[in-house]
Amino acid sequence: MADIRSRIASRADLPGARLRSVRAQAQAMQVSVSTVVEAYERLAAEGVIVSRPGSGFYVAGPVAPLALSRIGPKIDREVDPLWISRQSLENEADVLKPGCGWLPSDWLYEEGMRRALRSQARADTLELTDYATPLGHPELRRFLSRRLMGNGIEAPPEQIMLTDSGTQAIDLICRYLLQPGDTVLVDDPCYFNFHALLKAHRVKAVGVPYTPAGPDVEAFGAALQEHAPRLYITNSGLHNPTGAVLSPVTAHRILKLADSSDLVIVEDDIFADLEVNPAPRLAAFDGLSRVIQIGSFSKTISASVRCGYIAAQADRIDSLADLKLATSFSGSRLAADLVLRALTDSGYRKHMEAVRLRLAEQMAKTITRLATIGIKPWLVPQAGMFLWCRLPHGADAAGVARACLEEKVVLAPGNAFSQSLSARDFVRFNVAQSGDDRIFKVLARALQRRAGIVSV
């Protein structure tokens, strides 16, 4: 008792901290288990510690609030996913953002949005002022059902639920399936916000190395065995950040490995409309049995209107609808209606063709420009906006990013994407955000300076 009291008094154990389990404490202090039980009970009776039924004993007092920035090991600000996202989202006019994860605003479907808003101004009363139904806009769900069918995924409209974003879609699935302490597989590297999202769920993320044909099958199998993960979150179409695409054989092997487990797979399909030659989808191979597919329209129509979706088994959709209702009440009927108007506008197909062409041109140009400063892509992607590149001479990407930021260029250094922090000398470039020559000048200078530091 004296020992625990002094730890609390010295703030070695802060309010809300969990005490060692009875057994661990007994071992640590070389006393019997029943001695510890008695000490804990007396301290609880005094109000110094509290017993949480089913969980253990805690130092009395308030629990520190969930500050994501304080969870996990301290990392460089430049590889902190939240910090990078906030930098990218702040609208400072003179900042260049090759590290940003989306298209420049003038590449998006502005004309379609204007037309959709004008026609929406004449919509009926319910569309303009009423809540959405629990699953969301029936017509948009019918449209998405047909679109998924075109990709070989059979999802009737009642197996589709609209959400406010792709991120909210994954968040709801995590709420549905995960408990604090569970393990989730992610690609290494993967979209960095998955790391922040999983932190918010207080679960453990385990990375599986990503190869040019999808996740490393052997490592995937080993991770299944070792960690018994509940969930695997991936992008299949155009992988973020590598630009790789899943091969049919890898897709098949991953699903086969998963067969002997309880793994659920979330397939994030937000880059589908940027593909030139559609890659295989896990959801198509699996038939939405263990795979849940999600998507959104922020990367192609507009990021200003928030709308995403989840396609899954019927019973999962039902529970997810309850969770959406409890935690955000309703999605936006207006947003879904706007997205539907834009998607079904006769100009949308032409718009997307132009975007894909422009991306291909920018991809070629960026590869050439990067080559002039000694940077080579890990893989030349078939399509999309991302180039995953290794810096020359093992330069530290976080340090380079720090130097570039001083000159108002925001980079996305590799370790922000890597659960194992094994991408120290990688950087993700968004070719659509890399049109300005200043980016390459600033980057070259930063690399030279780093090289100088290294050689000193």
Place this chain on the structure above:
Amino acid sequence: MADIRSRIASRADLPGARLRSVRAQAQAMQVSVSTVVEAYERLAAEGVIVSRPGSGFYVAGPVAPLALSRIGPKIDREVDPLWISRQSLENEADVLKPGCGWLPSDWLYEEGMRRALRSQARADTLELTDYATPLGHPELRRFLSRRLMGNGIEAPPEQIMLTDSGTQAIDLICRYLLQPGDTVLVDDPCYFNFHALLKAHRVKAVGVPYTPAGPDVEAFGAALQEHAPRLYITNSGLHNPTGAVLSPVTAHRILKLADSSDLVIVEDDIFADLEVNPAPRLAAFDGLSRVIQIGSFSKTISASVRCGYIAAQADRIDSLADLKLATSFSGSRLAADLVLRALTDSGYRKHMEAVRLRLAEQMAKTITRLATIGIKPWLVPQAGMFLWCRLPHGADAAGVARACLEEKVVLAPGNAFSQSLSARDFVRFNVAQSGDDRIFKVLARALQRRAGIVSV
């Protein structure tokens, strides 16, 4: 070991279920603590159970997903908050919804929405296609800051964060402050979706009886002592479902009681614009120290455009912004812009005056109509849309609701709002949704039938 094995084999303990604590198990089986420790360790080594560091022992295998409908005691479908919300959100044309919690769509600001959409169609590119900044639309936050100042709440724009809805605002605060197993105080009765939201956070809700002047101060103090809650969630302006308003003396006493605790208070202010004479606000008395205020525009402008806000201490806003980013990435820039256009439209003030007048008329009419079938309000509200009424002869509101639903009238029975299930013979009426005579005919028939059953 045999006992635990047999409980698992018979599925008395399902995969994912937590085993009794070592101590509880030792007591239950009348064996020593160390015997239980050894048995648990051996079973864990065999893989029959798993140890979660810091949490206890669990039956191995997948954890059942979070189905809100299966948490807590089984309750009547008619008093299940999720079920009532889903009924209210389904758009069936011929269903009457006096139990619904919002204004009919043609009472909302349709003309303002049309004007806002037309002018938005001419907005600049960034507004139409780019992400929102982390805290959301700066101009709307400046506007809200001035509006809050008018209510005596000092919140500079950087202490305001926009959200997708009032519900998302409370959800983010719960994520920030709560851990599974924490206790939260709610009013009894309170807005029923608070119950569903708190279930989703796996926390314990404790009800404090609501009086015509606010929460019962003595019961509030006792609950603080007994449960050491982390959070208290309330509406101050026009209380849902009672229509009561907080008196200055109650507000002062509640804050004084909270002074000696670590309680955080969420004040949900979504009905502010329906008030005729503004009631005191906890946030104004407290100066946003322990109080966090949230609001939205679904009840006054449109429920189809989703936009809410949180006003709080600066460090809380910063952590909440990280959480919003991790779990939904960005709010809708378009939605915030639309709300700002509607709020600053010259017609908005006139629209709200008309709504308040219409509500007062409907309130008077509904009270008269209810009196003819023997139903009296618990309190005649000063304003707003809700009437909290006791049914005659102790009729069971859930049963009456079931009977009315068969005739396509959706009621909101009292126990959906009551944590202690002590409002069995209460019903909440929305006067704005009670204009149709059929409601009262159907209700009278249902009451007569119930009375008949009771007298038999």
